[in-house]
Amino acid sequence: MDVQQLRSFLAVAEELHFGRAAERLHVAQPPLSRTIKQLERELGVQLFERNTRSVSLTAGGQALLDPAKDVLEALRRAEAAVRSAGDGEVGLVRIAFAGVSTHPLVARLARLIRSRRPGIRLELSSQNFAQPAMKKLVQGETDIALGRWDVVPGDVAAEVVMPDALVIALPDTHPLAGAQRLSIEQLKGDTFVSLPPHEGAVLPDRLRRLAHAAGFVADVVQIAPDTQTSLALVSAQVGCHLTLSSVARNVTDPHVAFVPLDAPPQDVDLRAAWRRDDRRPELRAVLDELLAL
Numbered sequence: 001m002d003v004q005q006l007r008s009f010l011a012v013a014e015e016l017h018f019g020r021a022a023e024r025l026h027v028a029q030p031p032l033s034r035t036i037k038q039l040e041r042e043l044g045v046q047l048f049e050r051n052t053r054s055v056s057l058t059a060g061g062q063a064l065l066d067p068a069k070d071v072l073e074a075l076r077r078a079e080a081a082v083r084s085a086g087d088g089e090v091g092l093v094r095i096a097f098a099g100v101s102t103h104p105l106v107a108r109l110a111r112l113i114r115s116r117r118p119g120i121r122l123e124l125s126s127q128n129f130a131q132p133a134m135k136k137l138v139q140g141e142t143d144i145a146l147g148r149w150d151v152v153p154g155d156v157a158a159e160v161v162m163p164d165a166l167v168i169a170l171p172d173t174h175p176l177a178g179a180q181r182l183s184i185e186q187l188k189g190d191t192f193v194s195l196p197p198h199e200g201a202v203l204p205d206r207l208r209r210l211a212h213a214a215g216f217v218a219d220v221v222q223i224a225p226d227t228q229t230s231l232a233l234v235s236a237q238v239g240c241h242l243t244l245s246s247v248a249r250n251v252t253d254p255h256v257a258f259v260p261l262d263a264p265p266q267d268v269d270l271r272a273a274w275r276r277d278d279r280r281p282e283l284r285a286v287l288d289e290l291l292a293l
Helices: 003-015 018-025 029-043 059-086 100-116 130-138 202-213 227-235 281-291
Strands: 048-050 055-057 091-098 120-127 144-147 156-162 166-171 191-194 219-223 241-244 256-260 270-275
Touching: 003 018, 003 029, 003 059, 018 029, 055 059, 059 100, 091 100, 091 130, 091 281, 100 120, 100 144, 100 156, 100 227, 100 270, 100 281, 120 130, 120 281, 130 144, 130 156, 130 270, 144 281, 156 281, 166 227, 191 202, 191 227, 191 241, 202 241, 227 241, 227 256, 270 281
Parallel strands: 091 120, 091 144, 191 219
Antiparallel strands: 048 055, 144 270, 156 270, 166 241, 166 256
8 A cells, every 4th residue: 555545545535536536636537446446456345336327435445534544644744844854943942821812822823833844842831921921931931922911021022913802701690791882981880800910910900090090999809810710700790800802702601791891992912922032943933823823
């Protein structure tokens, strides 16, 4: 059994038509038929039921389908790894990411790197907040940091990888849960659940600023260690929570309603940051994929 036989088999299996499969492979139909018959002889099993009107997979053909795909995918990845090595795209790239809203992005990036840049290995490190991720980057303990920062050190480059906006998470029983938009002034008498007011914590800072601009101090009745806990407390009707539209897209709790905030634009975009003096090809390759997502 060789690669060409497997490619021929998959083309026929997917088209279920020898003529169309031959066109797809840019070969004549008789050589394709001979290739399939040779493969069947080598395996000692019939792979296709053929008649003048149709082609269908036999049980043996069905059993070969997934292994054939696996072999060709492994070959593709091997070829890509060799090309990556030739371009210098081989090595370890460490990524520190903060917040539940980054998880889908990181998962997509990891799949892309595995598929397109197989010579690169990712080491992923989840942080509760963005400031520790930036600290790891500055200290050389990670290569890329994902988070939200109001201040980025001068020796660090950063670009937006996911635009974002503020929303209010409300219990589904709240009178404003069905609103199209709301202002922070409408929540003046409400209680809030907040993330810890760590240095550089964007959401607690935005809650403080918005409430101050509206002429009140937010009544924070509970500090939650992370976003998931904050939303669980909202669901339990403890209070409202200022969060992000990217978080809202990934939460399915029926007892939490997310309402966009009618307020002056706030910079809460997710950024990728890296050290300016790090010019390794493997880092650049990962950044290229990340910034293109």
